[in-house]
Amino acid sequence: MAQKRSGTGPTVVLVGRPNVGKSTLFNRITGSRRAIVTPVAGTTRDTIAQPAEWQGTPFSLVDTGGMFGASGDPLHELVIEHGRRAIASADVVVFVVDGREGLVSADEEIAAALRGVKASVVMAVNKTDDRRARGRALEFYRLGFEPVIEMAAEHGDGVGDLLDEIVHRFPTGRRDGHQSAPEPETAIAIVGRPNVGKSSLLNRLLRAERSIVSDLPGTTRDTVDAILKWHKRTFRILDTAGIRRPGRVARSGQVESISVIVARRAIEKADVAVLVIDSVEGATDQDAAIAGEADKTGCGVIIAANKWDLMKERGADFVKEFDGKLRRQLKFLDYAPLLHLSALTGERTPRLLETIDKVAEARNRRIPTSELNRFVQAVTAVHPPASPGRREVRILYAAQTAVAPPTFVFFTNVATSFHFSYERFLVNRLRESFGLAGTPIRLHVRRREK
Ligand code: GDP
Numbered sequence: 001m002a003q004k005r006s007g008t009g010p011t012v013v014l015v016g017r018p019n020v021g022k023s024t025l026f027n028r029i030t031g032s033r034r035a036i037v038t039p040v041a042g043t044t045r046d047t048i049a050q051p052a053e054w055q056g057t058p059f060s061l062v063d064t065g066g067m068f069g070a071s072g073d074p075l076h077e078l079v080i081e082h083g084r085r086a087i088a089s090a091d092v093v094v095f096v097v098d099g100r101e102g103l104v105s106a107d108e109e110i111a112a113a114l115r116g117v118k119a120s121v122v123m124a125v126n127k128t129d130d131r132r133a134r135g136r137a138l139e140f141y142r143l144g145f146e147p148v149i150e151m152a153a154e155h156g157d158g159v160g161d162l163l164d165e166i167v168h169r170f171p172t173g174r175r176d177g178h179q180s181a182p183e184p185e186t187a188i189a190i191v192g193r194p195n196v197g198k199s200s201l202l203n204r205l206l207r208a209e210r211s212i213v214s215d216l217p218g219t220t221r222d223t224v225d226a227i228l229k230w231h232k233r234t235f236r237i238l239d240t241a242g243i244r245r246p247g248r249v250a251r252s253g254q255v256e257s258i259s260v261i262v263a264r265r266a267i268e269k270a271d272v273a274v275l276v277i278d279s280v281e282g283a284t285d286q287d288a289a290i291a292g293e294a295d296k297t298g299c300g301v302i303i304a305a306n307k308w309d310l311m312k313e314r315g316a317d318f319v320k321e322f323d324g325k326l327r328r329q330l331k332f333l334d335y336a337p338l339l340h341l342s343a344l345t346g347e348r349t350p351r352l353l354e355t356i357d358k359v360a361e362a363r364n365r366r367i368p369t370s371e372l373n374r375f376v377q378a379v380t381a382v383h384p385p386a387s388p389g390r391r392e393v394r395i396l397y398a399a400q401t402a403v404a405p406p407t408f409v410f411f412t413n414v415a416t417s418f419h420f421s422y423e424r425f426l427v428n429r430l431r432e433s434f435g436l437a438g439t440p441i442r443l444h445v446r447r448r449e450k
Helices: 022-030 076-088 105-115 136-143 159-168 198-207 240-244 252-269 285-297 316-329 349-363 369-382 420-434
Strands: 011-015 048-054 057-063 092-098 120-126 148-150 186-191 213-217 224-230 233-237 272-278 300-306 338-340 395-402 407-412 442-447
Touching: 011 022, 011 076, 022 048, 022 057, 022 092, 022 120, 022 159, 048 159, 057 159, 092 105, 092 159, 105 136, 120 136, 120 159, 136 148, 136 395, 136 407, 148 159, 186 198, 186 252, 186 349, 198 224, 198 233, 198 240, 198 272, 198 300, 198 349, 224 240, 233 349, 240 252, 252 272, 252 285, 272 285, 272 349, 285 300, 300 316, 300 349, 316 338, 338 349, 369 395, 369 420, 420 442
Parallel strands: 011 057, 011 092, 092 120, 120 148, 186 233, 186 272, 272 300, 300 338, 407 442
Antiparallel strands: 048 057, 213 224, 224 233, 395 407
């Protein structure tokens, strides 16, 4: 049977060895039952195409059937020829693998065949609902295709994410009927102790020349968010009602915990937290507690030393001493940019917006696997991990498994963890090498499965 081209929109081709679940995925996406799903290797013999659609974007989905893997089928050559043609004309290739079985040599062969194709390749690790698949999905990062999407075609988990990614990769001219996605908003929490100048800062930002202000209801009745347009960005400042509410609690004993609780609530929803400090008073334990919340939730952080108008003309030595002390007090926020500003005079408040934008970008950055592995080679050549046991510990490769915050997995031959000082070293080097300022970085170590 010849491959049918429906002619609607871009072409997406499913590729993978037999029984990884291509047909199930095909049926799930097209809502059809064309491909025969049976557990016998190579049963989807024909390359078939069906029209499909995701969020208003039509495309044509092609299953290459049993073109990869052994097949006793006399029509095998024909199947291969059809499949090859389908791949050559594809806009996006979905490379489907079996998370339950992990990476096998046939996958490596397919990967090699796909490396030369001009289509964009998305990797889909199927059957991840199975407990045996747990952790194995990570092995596939080694093949160098990105992103690696974990899913379960049978139940539909992760299929939406896969489709988002597929549509995202369509050549722009081919995204028929698809509105280009709006710029994502950056949610900002302005946090800090009472009287440090949070609401003054908020007002200052909202008054800034390039901002358009509109108050929007937040998620609960007593929270109000403000939308601030800055250049092409949209910043949502969370819970402005909470920021503006003056003298929340009078009794000093309680004030402490309340601003931490308020901060935590805002931080949980934020991409970037601006921790406002009163420069005259310096940081306190409570500031450290709020900073800890940001670090724990994986939110980006900027330290705003406010009321700097009162600290001026004290000389460079003073600034150095001030910064040193603040850094010691907020030790685990060593990655957070520190700005000296004044909500009163507006000095350096434009810089704050720029910095927020940079941190938000860093927090969502995806480092290509190839760059990451060049990094691994360069770093381990000079500083290999310590080998406490009999076998030498080697980092084999690394992959970024998530953004917001950037999360990395380092695969080793034997070790399942590094000494914390080495982990810290890697995090710092990642930060330097890839410019990940202001965002927490998560790092995991895994032993490569045999
Ligand atoms: P919040 O409780 O953190 O929201 O603090 P407010 O914004 O209400 O500010 C507390 C006090 O500090 C007010 O009297 C402000 O006028 C003052 N303040 C805020 N920012 C600055 C600043 O940059 N410089 C100076 N000198 N005073 C400031």
